[in-house]
Amino acid sequence: MVPRDERGGGGRGDGRVTTSPSFSPGRSRMAAWMWHKFSSWFWNPDVWLPPNYNWEDLVPNDKIRYANWSDLWTYPIFMAFLAIGLRFLVLNKFVYRHIAQAVGLRDVKPRPVVPNETLEQLFLRSKKQPPENEIFQCAKQLQWTERKVERWLRQRQAMTRVNKFTKFMECAWQCTYYTFIFFYGLYVMSDKSWLWDIRNCWYEYPNHSVDIDVWWYYMISLSFYWSMTFTHFFEAKRKDFWQMFIHHMVTIALITFSWTCNLTRIGTLVLIVHDCADIPLQLAKMSIYSGHKAFCDTVFAIFAVLWIITRVGIYPLWIVYSTAIEAPTILPMFPAYYIFNSLLIALLLLHIYWTYLILRIIATTITKGNIEDNRSSSDPSEVSEDNEEEKKQN
Numbered sequence: 519m520v521p522r523d524e525r526g527g528g529g530r531g532d533g534r535v536t537t538s539p540s541f542s543p544g545r546s547r548m549a550a551w552m553w554h555k556f557s558s559w560f561w562n563p564d565v566w567l568p569p570n571y572n573w574e575d576l577v578p579n580d581k582i583r584y585a586n587w588s589d590l591w592t593y594p595i596f597m598a599f600l601a602i603g604l605r606f607l608v609l610n611k612f613v614y615r616h617i618a619q620a621v622g623l624r625d626v627k628p629r630p631v632v633p634n635e636t637l638e639q640l641f642l643r644s645k646k647q648p649p650e651n652e653i654f655q656c657a658k659q660l661q662w663t664e665r666k667v668e669r670w671l672r673q674r675q676a677m678t679r680v681n682k683f684t685k686f687m688e689c690a691w692q693c694t695y696y697t698f699i700f701f702y703g704l705y706v707m708s709d710k711s712w713l714w715d716i717r718n719c720w721y722e723y724p725n726h727s728v729d730i731d732v733w734w735y736y737m738i739s740l741s742f743y744w745s746m747t748f749t750h751f752f753e754a755k756r757k758d759f760w761q762m763f764i765h766h767m768v769t770i771a772l773i774t775f776s777w778t779c780n781l782t783r784i785g786t787l788v789l790i791v792h793d794c795a796d797i798p799l800q801l802a803k804m805s806i807y808s809g810h811k812a813f814c815d816t817v818f819a820i821f822a823v824l825w826i827i828t829r830v831g832i833y834p835l836w837i838v839y840s841t842a843i844e845a846p847t848i849l850p851m852f853p854a855y856y857i858f859n860s861l862l863i864a865l866l867l868l869h870i871y872w873t874y875l876i877l878r879i880i881a882t883t884i885t886k887g888n889i890e891d892n893r894s895s896s897d898p899s900e901v902s903e904d905n906e907e908e909k910k911q912n
Contacts, residue, residue: 561573564852564853565852565853565854566778566779566852566853566854567724567779567852567854568723568724568849568850568852569850569852571724576724576780581727582725582726582727583727583728583729584724584726584727584728584780585728585777585778585780585782587777587778589733589737589777590740590773590774590777590778593737593741594737594740594741594744595741595744596741597737597738597741598741598742598744598745598748599745599748600741601741601742601745602745602748602749605691605745609690609691609694610687610691613690614686614687614690614691615687617686617690618683618686618687618690618808621686621808621810622808622809623682623683623686623807623808624683625681625683625684626681626683627681628673628676628677628679629673630677631670631673631674631677632670634660634670636656636659636660637656637660637667637670637671637674638674640652640653640656640671641671641674641675646675648671653667653668653671680753682807682808683807685803685807686804686807686808688753689800689801689803689804689807690800690804692796692800693796693797693800693801693804695742696793696794696796696797696800697797699735699738699739699742699789699793700790700793700794700797702735702738703735703786703789703790703793704790705731706731706732706734706735706786707786707787707790710732710783710786712783712784712786712787713787716784716787716836716837716840716844717840717844717848718783719781719783719784719787719840719845720840720844720845720848720849721848723780723781723848723849724779724780724781726780726782726783728780728782732782732786735786735789736773736777736782736785736786739773739789740770740773740774743766743769743770743773744770746766747763747766747767747770750762750763750766758872758875761868761871761872764868765865765868768861768864768865768868769865771861772785772788772858772861772862772865773785773789775854775857775858775861776788776858778854779854779855779858781858784837784840784841787837788833788837788862788865791828791829791832791833791836791837792828792829792833794824794828795821795824795825795828795829798817798818798820798821798824799821799825801817801821802814802817802818802821805817805818815883818879818883822876822880825872825873825876826873826876829869829872829873830869830870830873833866833869834866837862838859838862838863838866841858841859841862842859
């Protein structure tokens with residue numbers, strides 16, 4: 519784990535320091551002292567570790583390779599920027615773009631508006647539906663007709679939307695990642711005892727060694743979610759924009775907590791259960807954007823079945839049950855365990871919300887005969903405008 523000087527104190531987090539602020543020659547030493555005190559409090563082993571364990575007990579040795587906390591803040595961040603570069607500079611340009619064109623999509627950009635500061639301010643104040651009185655005032659000020667003002671605002675709104683071509687490439691990237699990580703996860707977990715008996719996640723805890731394949735599984739997974747978080751505010755804004763952002767944050771927190779506390783065994787199970795359903799989900803969305811309805815219906819049905827089995831079946835009944843019911847009977851509880859369990863439950867609540875959306879899509883499919891992506895955009899008019907775009911392409 520983290521070396522003693524980085525954790526801020528040894529033993530039970532006594533917070534002993536060698537420098538007193540009264541003898542500090544400057545602000546830098548005062549800041550160092552305050553950081554040392556904060557670290558001693560935050561990394562208190564009474565919070566993070568089971569009773570009678572200190573950070574020194576989890577230092578890697580010849581017998582057990584413990585998780586190294588500092589790895590989380592070096593390798594995944596670097597790998598996240600590599601993933602962003604791979605996605606936008608290589609795969610988007612040389613792979614996904616050609617696939618999108620092959621399935622009939624075109625990268626049609628909306629026509630830019632003539633710059634107008636008055637209307638720009640109106641647009642920024644109320645992007646979706648400006649009040650009629652403000653439209654009237656702007657038209658009077660510019661000596662335009664109200665119809666001309668509304669046309670400018672619609673055109674300006676169109677500039678903020680992301681077309682199906684770009685959405686297709688976003689999904690293609692996620693589909694590539696989830697396909698790779700799921701099969702890599704199967705390879706990693708195939709010989710792990712806790713896959714076949716989840717109670718092995720708790721026996722002899724925290725004296726669990728982190729194998730090199732598990733190390734890579736964690737680093738790759740965390741780097742992907744960091745990359746998605748870094749690019750989240752620059753991509754298509756969907757209806758569940760904030761829910762997805764919270765999902766990324768909860769996932770990163772779960773990976774970080776499980777690594778820090780050496781709960782990597784249960785962490786790998788959470789990862790592999792979550793990855794499989796995302797493959798057909800991304801394929802279904804790509805099919806929606808490319809207009810291949812028959813393939814979309816088939817893949818979406820596979821996704822719905824996998825989602826329900828893994829996210830609201832296996833996950834709560836196998837993993838959450840084990841962490842909440844079985845674990846307390848095998849090992850002594852400690853505060854970080856409750857934090858970890860709370861994050862697992864928060865993830866389950868997000869699953870329930872998304873399951874509601876999926877069931878609503880299924881209901882819409884039964885009644886209307888077509889699948890629509892309820893998450894597609896923050897603007898409900900986007901579907902109709904995409905249809906108009908397709909007509910122009912034809």
